[in-house]
Amino acid sequence: MSLKVDNLRITYRTLRGDVKAVDGVSFSVSDGEIMGLAGESGCGKSTLGNSLVFLEGRMRHLGGRAELDGRELPIADTRAMNEYRMRQVSLIPQYAMSALNPTRKFGKMAAELLKSRGVRFATVEEELRRRLGLVGLADNVLNLYPFELSGGMRQRATMVLSTILNPSLLIADEVTSALDVSTQRAVGEMLMEFRERGFVKSMIVITHDMSILAQIADSILVMYAGKLAEKAGSDTVVNNPLHPYTQLLLASLPEVGVRYDTSALVGIPGRPPSLLHPPAGCRFRARCPFAFEKCTEDPPFMELQPGHQVACWKAMKDAGLDIGPAVPPAAAVGEEASR
């Protein structure tokens, strides 16, 4: 068991108040697993991923814990966390193309970064060159300034640098988003290769693009409005989704070969709820065509089939579970208030 996250709650301070970006999230990632973290913008997936590495200024840890290789990650303690960063848990940020110091040569920056982490550059230099070669960057990028590299080259250099100390867990945040299709494929394959070569043990790949995850992820975790909706092996999620949100989302994706005149697609009406004051109960309720009374209650994230977890009353009912009577709305509200 590589990563174990338990009831993690992260808020994000904004002008209008605290956004409950990650609201009681529990999951685990095993050794060697590439877990895709999917969801639409604003669902909290980036906040979740980043919180495992670095809580930025506006993020607050409200509760819950994360455990990596049996040791608790002190995610709320920026200083204590330093020891784990890059060595145990590392990040390829969303802004990877601008993550390098513009006025330092890449090699020099890498050396200084490693030195400040207590690693002698000489001990990893050979490996760094080798890995750069692997992602198609020649040795001399070490002697170049970031502006001499193209955006894609910078991104790859960042990927290599982030993983040079063979972290146990890598968070890859929207690394394929701004890329063209052919590039997406190359970067996606690089990520898989990193895992295969043991540069990283396991990986969380954050993206809004389900089809990328279908290609590279072993499992997919779908988030909706700060909560977990569904987690299962990627084939299962793609072919056999249980959560209505996942189902509708997948059904709305146009694929090559699909034309409106032969098979028109439909989207999901409505928009996700505000996370400033999220509604009680299932957060997808308002957009869900299957919603029923029970959905005013918060659905638990339950394992319905081996390795397949879902937070949906309907799915539970369909699976033949006794979900109990629907709590009358008034009572639910009262309960909410009393908390």
Next chain:
Amino acid sequence: MRRYFARKIGIYIVAFWFAGTVDFLVPRLMPGDPVQSYLSNFIGANTTVTQYRAMYSAFAKAFGLNVPLWDQYWHFWDGVLHGHMGISISQSSLPVTSVIRGAAIYSLILLVPAIVLAYVLGNRIGAMAARRKVLDNTVLPIGYLFQASPYPWLALAVAFYLGAVAHWFPIGSGYAQNLLPSWTNWHFIVSVMYHWFLPFLTVFLVSFGGWAIGMRSLVIYELETDYARYLRALGASQRLVRRYAYRNAALPQLSGLAIQLGTVIGGNVVAEVVFQYPGLGHLILQAADSQDYFLLMGIFLFIIIGVLVANFVIDIAYVMIDPRTRLAMQGAQA
């Protein structure tokens, strides 16, 4: 590289031409007749009209004002480019160039150290303030207070408290009055240093606060950039992150220095006047008061040249420290 500098030098040439033309046109286009107002200094009650006319045409000729405007313009630039700036009337009829040379040294020993020191210290302290709350809470208000202070007031306050009241340093003049200026005389040099300190302090204070405040904001900004976020996410030491932030913040500060020059020179003029310090600022005001037009024009052009040279030096320094400009200009990318 060549392209970049060619462009810059082009700007400087135009700036110099502009300054020269202002210098040339102002006395000619402004209402009033400079010769006439100049002559009024010499005219007594018994000057006859004939005498006056003779004097007028003699001076007009001496000033080169008796030929068409275009020829005057031509002569003007010819003179400027050959270093013939005429003679100074108020300063014992010495050539303007040598009068300027005598005063320029005082201004330079005042300005150069003040600018450099204010820049270096201001940036250092500003960067420190960006990371230490205590320092931030003291440096910032003080910095703003210095920035808000009018130069004459700052100069007068320094002169009053450190000079007139505490008697730590002399005020007035650039050296002890009983000494003859001689840069080989040890006593004279000590005396100059002694008189130099207060005006120096004033000019230093004039710009110090601005640098500190500017650097503080820039460093804070740099600490929020993507590369700083990335370094922190990978657990880099605060020291490294700050060092990078400082280095990168220094670049805009450097180009700020070029723009600041005019302001510092203004502060310098005020300080020289308050302390009766025998530099160019003091001299140019004297020249204006005594309507010593050649001297006035000469000093103005000299100051402009100084500013342009300083700008050029800063350009070169910028290119040296910013790899992006440097490499881009070598045509690596062009």
Next chain:
Amino acid sequence: MSANPGPARAAGSSTPAPVATGSPGEELDELPSAAPAPQGPGERLEKGALAGAQAAPVAPTPTLAAGAPAVRLGRQRWEFLHYALRNRKLVFGFSVELVFVLAAIFGPLAAPYSSAGDSSSAGVPLKDQCAAFFCASGMTTHPSAHHLLGMTYFGGDVLSIMLYSLRETYLVGFLGALFAGIIGLALGFTAGWRGGWLDDILQLFTNVVITMPALVLLIVIGAYVKIHSPLFEGIFIGATSWPWVARAVRAQTFTLRERDFVDLARLSGKGGVSIVLKDIAPNMASYLFLVFILLFSSSMLLSVSYDFLGLGPTNVVSLGDMMNSAMLWSALNLKAWWWFIPPGAAMALIVFGLLISNIGLDEVFNPKLRES
């Protein structure tokens, strides 16, 4: 808005523009195709120029040059007010300003020694004889109950003269800021909007003017013509202090011009002038407001220096004039500190108040700064 130093970032990432959904949640998370902020040397240079420009006149508040905020102004006016009233710096700065503005307006009426016989022209005493209007005792005196800030060599009541001077200083400062603002905006907008050769020429002009030391230039001009009115002084100050405004506005216009809403306005058949005035300028409103404050402060400071050197208007009295006569009449040797310290301190306090409220406003405009 655009690209300059300051906690609020430039181009790409500065505007916390919600991209996809527009729900309050959007601010926290991924903007899939948000382009990384440009890192080209060009941007750097521009940024430097701006920073320097900021540094030049008075307060380098690069945060605002970062030009982030504008957007917020129209969006949530109530929110702006909410934060404005809670910002201690802003409240402090504005209170200081209020006190001095009131003093400038009503001061002359309340001045303890305003000339009784000549109240109509009370604001414009001739400067070296100004004493005559106020009192006529003879020598400098220490501050006392009768003369709160003491008396000048001519027996003028320092406090009274100061109250009269404030008006002039404010007036010149305002005029200078106004003219510099007008020139800077006009050139900045033109260069930024039109681009091309016109931009090249205007930039060249800007770069040339920026190298001219204003004070020295004024000494040269002043040698031939005397400045007779605050209006002229204001114009002159304006004519020499616009370049950094032009640069900043140009840079901002350049970035805003790239926004899709500008293209949309063009597709709607709008002309260039209308787009600049209605679409681009309002988006810089908060920034321009801060620019005006900076200009105002720097103009007042410049006018004090001019007046101090005797280059100012000859027929009015200003704070700079007070220091000028203090120096001319050896206040230093007479140890008459009350003659020059109070006027300078008043000036410093006025500008200090402006600078502090500037920071405060910046924090209010710029949500990122508000957080901390």
Next chain:
Amino acid sequence: MSMLEIDKVSKLYKSGTFGGGLKAALRQVSFNIERGEVVSLIGESGSGKSTLGKIILRLVPPSAGCVRFEGADITQMKGRALHEYYRYVQGVFQDPFSSYNPLYKVDRVFDMVHQEFFPHLSGDEWAARVGSALEAVTLNPGDVFNKFPHQLSGGQQQRVLVARALLLDVKLLIADEIISMLDASTRVDVLNMLVGLKKRGLGILFITHDLSLGNYISDRTVILRNGTIAEMGLTPLVFGNPRHSYTVSLLKAVPQLHKKWEDIDIDELLAAELDREAPALAPRGPESRRYSKSSLAPARQARAKDILPQGEQGPRPSLMDLPGAPWQRKMSSPRLAKLLLSQPPPELVEVEEGHFVAVEG
């Protein structure tokens, strides 16, 4: 006569930090758009697709060539004529939020059209028009009126912009990546809405980098690569029977839900890619394409390395640095521009009826 004729349009941009270089964003691109036709213009970043959209909208002038709308050359239009042109041709852009001036309410985008094009219409008449335009984009007026842009969702924002175009007598809508910033769950609704408008006779140029979207919506497809057309034709033909190796490689790289990349032969893809690199004149391409070559297996990489242009080892080559190019650095821009523009793009050959492919190699 086609509604819109794009005739040998070229666009050069200054490139390099100090504007010393030139980059050809478009080279002699020609194609037509018929009335009521949806054409998708597909290309990766740097292919020049957005530039072409902006040229058609007269937001950017072309360096050479012309665009004719109903026979009239729009590149020369000014003042009144341009104003009238905008009556018929309109655009919607990628970033919905950036399309609104954040200071004004959403209504302003309608008001601008009212002022400029229909000043004679009274408030009520206008309101009725806006109402029916909103209906056409399936929006409820109450949801958008009197709101600030940030109060609408991305999908609503884009619909409002389409409705704005519909207020005019629009015949051609340039839709530049209009759904790429929307959330996956709402994208398809906007697409379907465009389809609905097409049925009402609106011509659409649908610019996208996403092949599946282009395929979903369009009648004809133009695949743009490095500023030239690689392949174009009826959409079912282009997607069903791609003939250009670039199109093939693009199709193979598209991540699909139900078909793994592994099942697609990367070697074949790679070979096609390398072939395309061969001509020295290929203008500086988007770096993006290049890393599809850098597949990770060492053997393949070694192979790639031998043939790769130098750019992969260091800074990307600019057009001027390419070996064998007849010009070197000292050439002045106008001459360079001429040379660039005089290079004809690969010839298009009709491989079957309504399906054109650029001749390679």
